Amino acid sequence: MLNVVITGGAGFLGQKLAHELLRRGSLVGPDGKPAEISRLTLFDAAAAAGPQDPRVQVVTGDIGDGASVLRLIGPDTHSVFHLAAIVSAGAEADFDGGYRVNLDGTKHVLEACRAITQHTPRLVFASSVAVYGGKLPKTVTDDTPQRPTTSYGVQKLSGELLINDYSRKGYVDGRAIRLPTIMVRPGKPNKAASTWASSIIREPLSGVDAVCPVRPDSPMACLSPRRTIDAFIRAHDLPAEQFGTDRALLLTGIRVTAGEMAAAVERNKGNRKIGEIKWQPDAAIQKIVDGWPGETRSERAASLGFTTDSGIDEIIQAFIADDLDEQIKSLRSS
Numbered sequence: 001m002l003n004v005v006i007t008g009g010a011g012f013l014g015q016k017l018a019h020e021l022l023r024r025g026s027l028v029g030p031d032g033k034p035a036e037i038s039r040l041t042l043f044d045a046a047a048a049a050g051p052q053d054p055r056v057q058v059v060t061g062d063i064g065d066g067a068s069v070l071r072l073i074g075p076d077t078h079s080v081f082h083l084a085a086i087v088s089a090g091a092e093a094d095f096d097g098g099y100r101v102n103l104d105g106t107k108h109v110l111e112a113c114r115a116i117t118q119h120t121p122r123l124v125f126a127s128s129v130a131v132y133g134g135k136l137p138k139t140v141t142d143d144t145p146q147r148p149t150t151s152y153g154v155q156k157l158s159g160e161l162l163i164n165d166y167s168r169k170g171y172v173d174g175r176a177i178r179l180p181t182i183m184v185r186p187g188k189p190n191k192a193a194s195t196w197a198s199s200i201i202r203e204p205l206s207g208v209d210a211v212c213p214v215r216p217d218s219p220m221a222c223l224s225p226r227r228t229i230d231a232f233i234r235a236h237d238l239p240a241e242q243f244g245t246d247r248a249l250l251l252t253g254i255r256v257t258a259g260e261m262a263a264a265v266e267r268n269k270g271n272r273k274i275g276e277i278k279w280q281p282d283a284a285i286q287k288i289v290d291g292w293p294g295e296t297r298s299e300r301a302a303s304l305g306f307t308t309d310s311g312i313d314e315i316i317q318a319f320i321a322d323d324l325d326e327q328i329k330s331l332r333s334s
């Protein structure tokens with residue numbers, strides 16, 4: 001019987017991960033054997049609305065507060081998915097807040113795991129391709145050096161390095177996965193500098209106009225939520241030996257430009273009346289996005305069984321199947 005914690009459990013990926021973990025019902029335990037999930041704790045600054053399930057426990061709190069994290073993660077915790085974060089543009093705008101949540105928060109999670117002496121808990125950390133920066137090749141690969149040029153990227157890279165060191169010492173069995181842009185994100189735009197990529201698909205398909213702050217030829221490395229959640233669970237369940245000493249793994253994100261996203265919305269609209277995309281470049285957003293890799297390709301991830309989307313159409317069709325009805329319903333009620 002396993003007790004599993006998701007930090008950031010009320011967020012976009014935290015909610016999707018919670019649903020999938022409950023659907024699967026089991027994970028590999030600290031002894032390396034699959035075991036039933038008996039409790040799933042969703043920790044977040046905001047109260048998670050669901051899923052409604054007797055195994056779910058909702059806890060609100062601040063990941064930046066070490067005492068709260070020690071109350072959350074204790075001797076009966078077997079696995080932690082650490083997703084709580086202030087996202088890219090948010091961490092850029094709030095320097096102190098970004099370090100407190102994204103770096104101190106990760107350190108608190110690691111320290112709480114280290115305090116568990118009964119077993120070695122597994123930890124999956126949501127890192128980001130923001131760990132790359134500067135002059136980048138067209139395609140970022142396993143060999144590309146990490147030289148972040150944003151506070152968020154520095155905070156994520158620091159988290160990865162801490163996970164390597166705590167794992168080396170045997171305090172935790174950690175794995176970090178470097179996510180490209182995960183889309184399509186349901187709900188409203190967030191503070192991520194990449195938020196337009198979801199907006200220009202989600203809004204038009206819901207019948208609403210969207211503003212795109214980057215040029216149509218701007219590429220984005222993309223992955224669907226379905227593949228991402230599979231990756232979190234795969235990263236959790238793989239034996240530690242398969243990661244070796246480097247616990248950080250890049251995921252493959254397909255290259256799609258803003259213009260290709262717009263064309264794919266048109267192709268997949270069916271008989272919906274779609275909203276319009278207004279192209280209004282914003283120099284600040286364009287600069288951040290220009291600093292990111294337009295594509296990522298990880299042979300290491302492929303060799304470990306991680307998969308990627310076949311193209312932007314698959315990503316859009318997954319959004320239509322999983323989230324569009326709910327999106328339109330919540331627009332009507334707001």
Ligand SMILES: NC(=O)c1ccc[n+]([C@@H]2O[C@H](COP(=O)([O-])OP(=O)(O)OC[C@H]3O[C@@H](n4cnc5c(N)ncnc54)[C@H](O)[C@@H]3O)[C@@H](O)[C@H]2O)c1
Pocket residue numbers: 007008009010011012013014043044045046061062063064082083084085086087101126127128129179180181182183190
């Ligand atoms: N979605 C993406 O495209 C993407 C890409 C790369 C990396 N990531 C990383 O994946 C993780 C999940 O991303 P997401 O898209 O679900 O983001 P999200 O913003 O939807 O979820 C993050 C959650 O963290 C919570 N949080 C923020 N500050 C907190 C605090 N002080 N204490 C407790 N909870 C706090 C927020 O309330 C939110 O629910 C994040 O770590 C993010 O950096 C996401």
